[in-house]
Amino acid sequence: MTTIRQTSGPPATQILGVGSYQPERIVTNDELSQIMDTSDQWIRDRVGIVERRFAAKDERLVDMAVEAGSKALSDAGLEPSDVDTVIVPNCTMPSPIPNAAAQVADRIGVKAAGAFDLNAACAGFCYALGVASDLVKSGSSQRVLVIGAEKLTDVVDPVDRANAIIFADGAGAAVVGPADEPRIGPVVWGSAGDLVDTIYMREHKYIYQEGQSVFRWATTKIAPIAQRAVEAAGLSLADIDVLIPHQANLRIVEAIGKKLKAKGAREDLVVADDIVHSGNTSSASIPLALDHMRQKGRVSSGDVVLAVGFGAGLSYAGQIFVAP
CATH class of the missing domain: 3.40.47.10 (Thiolase/Chalcone synthase)
Structure with missing residues (x-):
């Protein structure tokens, strides 16, 4: 029987660094009340939001992911060459091809990276963190950059008061790497x-x-x-x-x-x-x-x-x- 070699990795994993990015534009409840039938108090009472960030029209999901991912690498004290896999959980890429991850990896400087998007919507970061941890423990990856990024203003009806008051844009990232003892639990x-x-x-x-x-x-x-x-x-x-x-x-x-x-x-x-x-x-x-x-x-x-x-x-x- 043919024997297939298996890789093995470290006994455990950890988050080495985190980073985030938000667009500059702050949108208040009062601003939204100018374009739809709502009010600051109505929004606060129902969803608890006071303000949110909207990306500029020419600011892309990929742009925000690059900013957050770069900050996470810096926080971890790592260079792009220290990472070999990039996962971008998201549900708002304008089209499924090309994916965000390969573009983000290249712009950050993670060359020839394993790169894929993951769509579990709002559960996406936790899904990706679990996958990243298992990739490292299996030996398939050394360090994984996980970047949750969304431009929800691209997919929200701007005058739909049930949804336009809730959703916003931004990105958050974490670097997952090896550890001597478990610092990330099972998903x-x-x-x-x-x-x-x-x-x-x-x-x-x-x-x-x-x-x-x-x-x-x-x-x-x-x-x-x-x-x-x-x-x-x-x-x-x-x-x-x-x-x-x-x-x-x-x-x-x-x-x-x-x-x-x-x-x-x-x-x-x-x-x-x-x-x-x-x-x-x-x-x-x-x-x-x-x-x-x-x-x-x-x-x-x-x-x-x-x-x-x-x-x-x-x-x-x-x-x-x-x-x-």
Whole structure:
């Protein structure tokens, strides 16, 4: 029988550095109220957003990903040549070909990289982090640059008050590499394909979601998934320092935090609320929130972080990692 050689990698992985990018233009609720039937208070009450960032018309998803990825490499103290794989989770590339990852890798300077996009919508970063960790542990990759990037303003009807008030643009990145002991836990993922019609592209042009249906699903299903991620890592909820759910809606984020505290998470658990000033940036929201929280001193190196993403598909994923 022919024997096929297998690669093997390090025993464990870690996040070596993170970075983020947001466009310059800040869009307030009052500005949106000038073009649709809404108000600052209405938006704050329903989704908790005060402002969000919109990219310029000529600013592309790839451009934002390059900025965030470059910052993550710098934060990790690495050169582009130290990375051999680039993954760009996203769901808003203008066309499926060419993918974002190969373009991003080349512009950053990661030559001849393994490069692919991953579409799990708002769960994309957690999916990609899990894939990156497994690639390194298997020996298929040495270091992986994961960049969640979205230009949602390309796919949102600008006068649809149910969705235009929520979505925004940006990118967040993390570098995954080898470690002597586990600093990224197993990914816990899945999907609810029977609910695929709750979030979809209307007329193949604009994103649409059944807000109440998604809200009910997220506020009932995501906390147990987060608990499973904690258990998969061999930890308890009391071990968690920081919770970073996908920044879909502040009410959803707060509901997940409350449910986890009721199940044993500490009262001083830090819960990400980056949506207030960044909006919903889909696959970028978790790394964007992580980087912002580090900058503000809300997350410190060594903190145990629980991340959980969820969105169209409906897809979900979560894992534990230690903040770099």
